[in-house]
Amino acid sequence: MKILVNATPLLAPRTGIGQYIHHLFSAMQQLDLVGLQMAYGFRMEQGFTPPATVGRISKPLLRQLAIKLLPYPRETKRLVEEFMFRLRTRQSLSGSIYHEPNYLPLMFDGPVVITVCDMSCFDHPEMHPKERVKIMAKRLPTAIARADHILAISQDSKNALQRCFGVPGDKVTVTPLAASPAFVPITQDALLAPLSAIGLSPRGYVLTVGTIEPRKNLTTLFKAFARLPKALRRRFPLVVAGMKGWHYHELIIEAQSLVSDGELRFLGYVDDTQMPTLFAGAAAFCYPSKYEGFGLPALEAMSAGVPVLTSNATSLPEVVGDAGLMTDPDDIEGMSQRLELLLEDTSLSRLLAHKGLVRAGTFSWTRCAQQTVDVYKQVARDRGLAW
Secondary structure: OEEEEEOHHHHOOOOHHHHHHHHHHHHHHHHOOOEEEEEEOOEEEEOOOOHHHOOOOOOHHHHHHHHHHOOOHHHHHHHHHHHHHHHHHOOOOOOOEEEEOOOOOOOOOOOEEEEEOOOHHHHOHHHOOHHHHHHHHHHHHHHHHHOOEEEEOOHHHHHHHHHHHOOOHHHEEEOOOOOOOOOOOOOHHHHHHHHHOOOOOOOOOEEEEOOEOHHHOHHHHHHHHHOOOHHHHHHOOEEEEOOEOOOHHHHHHHOHHHHHOOOEEEEEOOOOOOHHHHHHOOOEEEEOOOOOOOOHHHHHHHHOOOOEEEEOOOOHHHHHOOOOEEEOOOOHHHHHHHHHHHHHOHHHHHHHHHHHHHHHOOOOHHHHHHHHHHHHHHHHHHHOOOO
């Protein structure tokens, strides 16, 4: 059976959906249970192509010009993608199952599986640009109705999907994610050189990661961090790794005093090859997000043997369980107290690091891939297709 996948998100700096595509279909290709046909914008490739070998289809200058010159750049981009996808798949991939990992499927004459990561555009529209919310409100209901089956990456996401759209439970399968095998504990000696190259020292900083935007709740984290004793902030500066997102500048302005004192650093986008080292070197990982479809960075931190503090919102309790500390995402004082505890109580930190490693080991990309293939098989049976 051929599985057609829209892998276009891999052409941009890799965020959550890009990580999902990369690891899921890497694992699926290793299982060798299906024939993968990957669509990369204007390109089609047989089998999964590692992102490092996939060329970008548009230059930054062209993207900037499109944003300035076109009144609805997202809609225009979508129309172009629809046309090219339709052109390339209409005949050569008939009889295939199309898997859209990024919510909204393109036009395709055949069975469709979609992945819905979260319902944040519906539960918290104020956390997204208006154009994105408008597109999701317009197109996601149609996508859900059109899909033969839906994959949700957590039980919380499945619950939200059913709450928002009344989707029958048997139409949605939960396929939990996993950390990359690259995220493992690393000895201090091995960390010294790569961390010193970026001005950091092993176990000498608090880490948070993700696109810098309101949903990640960084303003609350900055306020909580600012309440720590001065000596602790100097010993363990807060390091933020992630590319600029929506309302980036407002978030940066609120953090200027911490930046000026050398207690907060923005690394910007960090390449995937450097992330395991950055995680493993942290004294603690803090992820206070208000809304997560899964919360993969928390699992990556646990896999790296780093104690974790997260919010108790949406899917994060499913991921962390009792292997980390949790707090209400709006509780500045509670967040500050728990972070101070992680940094000062070495026995607690070691215990949570161990529990995190054990819990992270219960998640598997191989299992996620097998569960996804099982959904393809079910769709094929329901459609009367030969497997």
